[in-house]
Amino acid sequence: MKYIYRVQETGEIVEVEMTYGELMEKESCGFITLPDGREARRSLGTELAREGVKTRTKSRRATRPKWPMVSTRAGVNPSQIQELRDHWTEQGVTGCDVLPNGDVKWDDRASRRRDCESRGLHDRDGSYGDPQSQ
Numbered sequence: 271m272k273y274i275y276r277v278q279e280t281g282e283i284v285e286v287e288m289t290y291g292e293l294m295e296k297e298s299c300g301f302i303t304l305p306d307g308r309e310a311r312r313s314l315g316t317e318l319a320r321e322g323v324k325t326r327t328k329s330r331r332a333t334r335p336k337w338p339m340v341s342t343r344a345g346v347n348p349s350q351i352q353e354l355r356d357h358w359t360e361q362g363v364t365g366c367d368v369l370p371n372g373d374v375k376w377d378d379r380a381s382r383r384r385d386c387e388s389r390g391l392h393d394r395d396g397s398y399g400d401p402q403s404q
Contacts, residue, residue: 272285278308
């Protein structure tokens with residue numbers, strides 16, 4: 271298999287053909303010493319790009335959720351729409367709406383948190399400011 275490395279001093283791209291076993295012997299922490307004695311670092315991004323695999327190029331900031339956010343998981347059956355609206359009124363939850371198919375639409379992160387906490391829902395992958403289990 272061909273593995274792609276970038277030479278540290280020059281930035282030159284070098285292809286090295288070897289078996290996986292040879293790779294495990296020669297490579298240490300992503301670095302390899304080439305036959306001519308130069309140090310090179312493995313370039314996984316270049317390897318993946320050559321195989322047609324897309325890598326994430328956007329920063330986390332660019333992939334944050336966009337508001338308003340619509341959720342099917344937090345939604346209700348269409349026959350329960352009025353019941354959910356009444357619950358929000360009782361709990362004083364604002365910034366939320368129910369679509370005709372039962373999906374919930376939140377205007378911002380705070381309204382999402384208020385709604386989920388009022389109904390006992392939580393985000394297992396959440397961060398600070400997201401609905402958390404109590």
